[in-house]
Amino acid sequence: MSLPPLAVLLFTPRAGEITGSARWSAMRMLRPFADRFDVRLVNRPAGLPVTIAMPELAAVYAERFAAAFAGPVPVLAISTGGAIALQLAADHPKLLDRLVLGGTAATLGPPGRRAQRAYIERALAGRRPSPALADIVTPSPLGRRLLRPLLWLSDGASGDRADAVAVLHAEDGFDLRARLGEITAPTLLIHGAEDVVYSLELARQTAEGIPGARLVVYEGRGHSATFTDRRFARDALAFLHEPG
Template sequence: MMGGLPCLSIGDGPPLIVLLFTPQAATPTGLGRRYLMRTVKPFTEHFTVHVLNRRPGLSPTTTMAELAAHYAGAIETTFTSPVNVLGMSTGGSLALQLAADRPDLVGRLVLGGTACVLGPIGKRAQRAYIERARRGQRPSPALAELVTESTISRTLVKALGWLADGRKDHIDAATMLNAEDGFDLRGRLHDVKAPTLLVQGEKDLVYPLELARQTACGIADVRLVVYPGRGHGGTFTDKRFSADALAFLNGN
């Protein structure tokens, strides 16, 4: 735990806070943990990585600003100087909110596959997820359109998502996505003071490239890197992602 938030710490070196979306408000286990470890492993060779998660049992009306305040409290009580932050997808939205609300806590900021507001396809799919979760249905099939534009592939992704959901309670995940549904930092990007790297896939359906460009235009000290042909998930699995992020975090 870190300041009351679930936390997985691994690696050696200066701190790197990692923010991402997980179905449960807990340190991932099973396949989720394996995916997480594969994602953060390159960073653990240079930093002590702290994967912070939201606290469980949040009010369904929790906002992104309220979530960011929880994370700010954990960081402030644990570290005595600004820390580097890496946020991906929904975790990137949270990282942007944190950097805008508490610029004193963020050293360098790396964002992957995110923007200052959700795109229309992302909003539609996540709202469907929220509605399914609150009705007690398995919600992940609603996210299929975020993965691919192919009808056949979407059918397969829906089936896999349904199986992956199992009998878990997804209300907590719906709360996180509902917070992002109301997230819109377009008018406050100037409050982000940290040097920022934004890595975006050219074909991201969740946060379209145009929104990423708008985000970059609003931040004073920013570098935008676009991966041609990459979709949302492909941004993080691209081998260039960790290399580009590490180079930036190390001041290059």
């Protein structure tokens, strides 16, 4: 018997099919979901304009959903992928029947916006951009100093960063707070209390704005630690399998 599909939206620096180490890392995190769902990583195509806005980006994803799925599907969306999923749920509600969001909200918080703008500036200047994200990965000054060289190495020596710039530019201008009431898909938000990319207050505002949405908070967890927490898959799967 075939498993039902689960569309997954993540941020990856490269557009197109997610392959290699990026796919391995994503599927390792999603392993608990693969026992119950046909997990499908949905990603943007290459070559989008670097000035694309979130509604336009969501329209691109809507085309991908329509081509990949026969009807509405549950969606698991994390961080930047969650921002895209929120816009998708507001603009194209017939494509989703249930939505789980991890570490995201209806707009970026100031630290997240600063880090992503620094990433964009470095990328456009031809520099490896990922060290700019160290400030939102750990609050420890020592941890940031140790992390920056590792992030620098993770970028690789070459490559076009335009695809990453495009999606982060869209996220930079994203603010769906005035339209949250239009989202009809049952929604669960899972958030770390120490998240600085999307603050807990913004997550609360988002949950309060979506009719019937629920918010689960992991105390002591930052942005990335929310998704690797053992409770994340358990809580998400319980919601995805609720009747109705």
